[in-house]
Amino acid sequence: MNEKINAIREEMAKVVIGQEKMIDGLLIGLLCEGHILIEGIPGLAKTTTVKALSSALGLRFKRVQFTPDLLPSDILGAEIYDPQKNEFKIKRGPVFTNLLLADEINRAPAKVQSALLEVMQEKQVTIGEESFKLSPPFFVMATQNPVEQEGVYQLPEAQLDRFMMKLVVGYNTKEEELEIARRISRGTSGKINAVVTPEELEMLKKQVSEVHMDEEVEKYMIELVSATRDPKAYGLEAIADYIQFGASPRVSIDMFKAVKAMAFLRGKDYVSPVDIAYIIKEVMRHRVILSYEAEAEGITADFIIDKIVEAVAIP
């Protein structure tokens, strides 16, 4: 695997113990310039991991804590009157950065979440009558608490679709938790150094784009996406009623990028169905809209994806 990727991992390991899947997901987002949504209960190092990544990258980093009283102008910026010059000037918000950490994004109401839509998709901000292009790279890493918790809003489907991957973070193992507790009590967490320059990051992205993907594998991915829209065509009558809307074309686009990055992280220069199997849930789980029946019966998107992977023939 690329030395730079290893260096990033080592730097992050100074403050983050375990959570390899989350780190892999963030790296994939970094290499593909895809926005990442991280979900997990409070206290699982979501914010710490994202901050560690930004520090290791040496990129401009801004953090916005989303709260119920947050306004769109709080994140985008606003026109402010300058009495000396007798004119309005633009006060840029925290989105003018490379890596934006939207912490607890689903604590903010829908209008604030929607304000991020243009930024995430177009990578530009409109304030008043002026539009500003954000300087690349720009990607959003958002953390959210599970919807079952109090005081959180469901993110709109359109916004969810803008996130390349949704990472679900679980608890650390007992051994990892012991190490975390020891390290925190001793105060021995190390300082994170920037180990990747913007030029090196561009180089890494180029390497990822050059990973070979066979046509059979490409077709396999399309079949997987298609199976979410028409499960009966793949002999999945049992789950057909559980899906309200299948995955959007953005899933195919993001999957093509993500599997290459996955293969790259696994030290390969080609994509195989194994890479797809490793990444499919993260790319698809927040974009398959489940029906009321599924929710009533406790069926999750992950379960649906498992069934689809089982049903679609592997090339």
Added chain:
Amino acid sequence: MKKILGSLLLLTFGLWAKSSYEWKVDISEKELYLHQAATLFMECTFDEKGKNDDVNFSPPADIPFGFELLSETTHFEAGKKILQYRYVLFAKEAGAFELELSPRMLFTTQSAIDNVIIGRDNVNELEVQREIAKLEPIRLRVKQTASDITGKLNLQTRQDIQTASAYEPVHLEIEIEGEGNLHKLVPISFEIEGVKVFSDTPEIKIQLSEAGYRGKWIQRFAFVGKEDFIIPSVSLNYFDLVSKEEKILKSEASSIKIASEGIKREELIDQVNLPSTRIELKDYLAYFYYLLSFIFGFVAAKLLKFPQRTAKKQKGEKIKAAKSAKELLDVLIICEKNLFSFEIDTLESAVYKGSAVRLDEIKKSALLRL
């Protein structure tokens, strides 16, 4: 301010509109014996304006008479509201008394009631004008008696057998029936040498009437002995209201003959213990219920565990059945990929890069992880 003005207006209106009333009081007996009951009749008639007015009467507590409410009614006659009360008085002390009754009269108006119902001007309480009515005193004379029980009473006894075997219970029922302060009767107890006496708590079946309490007072006994014995007579001193003199109610003594020794005492004790060891049908049903619950729980646990075992077994069979590295790789991808990451990596390079792999070893390794 608005509320105060409203209240003043209502009060003025209330004073102006207050109805008149008339009380009638009567008592069934003016000369009583101690503990005797008498009926006090009270009737209040309001005029036509008093349809909303009311009476609040509580019997005085500091007089030597006990009060029990027998009935309370309200009705209208020719547009006049009439309230009637009947109380039963029990004389507690001997002597001459003047009974002064002071019911509280409550006057209100329809508009005051409406104000409460609709909550006008935040009115929370009914606007009422109160007045104490002074009734004609009732003069009573209570004569002393020697006993604590007064009334018209009869005593009856019922005994089931006259001859019994040893330790066979002889049942006796003593019943005092009639009118009077039956609720004051004290339980009877027997002391007979060599005889075990079992006694129930007295059963009192009485109800309030104009003559005091009327009904029955019953106490039941069982006598268990091994030799002949005599149930002594029971006597009750009371003041009889029919003959106006002290009387004694007395039962006959009863001689019980033990015909034979019957069963021995030890055997009787064993027999007493028998019911606790005997298993009845309901016990069998309970045991059966618990057994069934246990079996059901056991089967349910097995059934719940079964799908997990089946799924694991199916995965194992799929791994064993894989004939090629590609087939095995597909199986492992669909199974828990994180569990088989080593095997998947090895098979992946074999399938897509053509590197050598020993399928049996990979299968064995995967099965061990399962």
